[in-house]
Amino acid sequence: NAGVMQNPRHLVRRRGQEARLRCSPMKGHSHVYWYRQLPEEGLKFMVYLQKENIIDESGMPKERFSAEFPKEGPSILRIQQVVRGDSAAYFCASSPATSSYEQYFGPGTRLTVT
Amino acid sequence: TQLLEQSPQFLSIQEGENLTVYCNSSSVFSSLQWYRQEPGEGPVLLVTVVTGGEVKKLKRLTFQFGDARKDSSLHITAAQPGDTGLYLCAGHPGGTSYGKLTFGQGTILTVHP
Numbered sequence: 126n127a128g129v130m131q132n133p134r135h136l137v138r139r140r141g142q143e144a145r146l147r148c149s150p151m152k153g154h155s156h157v158y159w160y161r162q163l164p165e166e167g168l169k170f171m172v173y174l175q176k177e178n179i180i181d182e183s184g185m186p187k188e189r190f191s192a193e194f195p196k197e198g199p200s201i202l203r204i205q206q207v208v209r210g211d212s213a214a215y216f217c218a219s220s221p222a223t224s225s226y227e228q229y230f231g232p233g234t235r236l237t238v239t
Numbered sequence: 240t241q242l243l244e245q246s247p248q249f250l251s252i253q254e255g256e257n258l259t260v261y262c263n264s265s266s267v268f269s270s271l272q273w274y275r276q277e278p279g280e281g282p283v284l285l286v287t288v289v290t291g292g293e294v295k296k297l298k299r300l301t302f303q304f305g306d307a308r309k310d311s312s313l314h315i316t317a318a319q320p321g322d323t324g325l326y327l328c329a330g331h332p333g334g335t336s337y338g339k340l341t342f343g344q345g346t347i348l349t350v351h352p
Contacts, residue, residue: 131281160340168329173338180338181339226289227284227287230281230283230284232281233280
């Protein structure tokens with residue numbers, strides 16, 4: 126049973142470019158969460174999605190960041206016009222609909238903005 | 240904002256020693272999870288505690304949830320170098336049982352052979 130998959134594992138973008146991070150949840154999981162881990166900081170919640178719905182985006186920066194979880198395909202975290210401060214590890218987690226206490230994390234995407 | 244305070248932030252011990260990591264809050268959590276994260280990887284779920292006073296054991300690891308569900312501890316017996324890593328506690332804030340997790344800042348454990 127495959128775990129949460131994220132790609133790419135490493136992404137380098139120049140300032141002003143767009144970054145697209147992908148997440149495929151565990152089989153049977155319909156809830157997806159995105160977290161960001163900045164250097165020397167803990168994991169911070171960004172957004173919580175179910176299929177075709179954003180449930181909680183209270184942790185998302187107001188500008189340049191967006192997320193989606195379409196009916197078909199992976200969840201996408203999109204960062205437009207990246208800046209150096211966006212450099213971080215971005216983790217996706219998923220949980221099943223019937224029990225949301227536990228979230229299972231993917232290996233993360235390390236974004237470096239040069 | 241409901242915060243989780245972890246202590247200590249750093250722990251460096253010799254193989255065979257015992258250790259305890261604490262996770263405290265002034266707020267009630269419906270559940271607490273403990274994760275372990277290695278460099279370059281995502282957090283791996285170790286355990287979930289739900290009931291106040293609950294104790295769970297995972298080999299040499301013992302997890303306890305406080306009676307008031309405001310704190311938790313992780314105790315490792317006879318630590319081994321393979322236990323080295325970042326340990327994170329996390330919980331659902333606001334009494335909910337789903338949705339976003341609030342994380343502690345983590346405890347970096349180093350076990351020397």
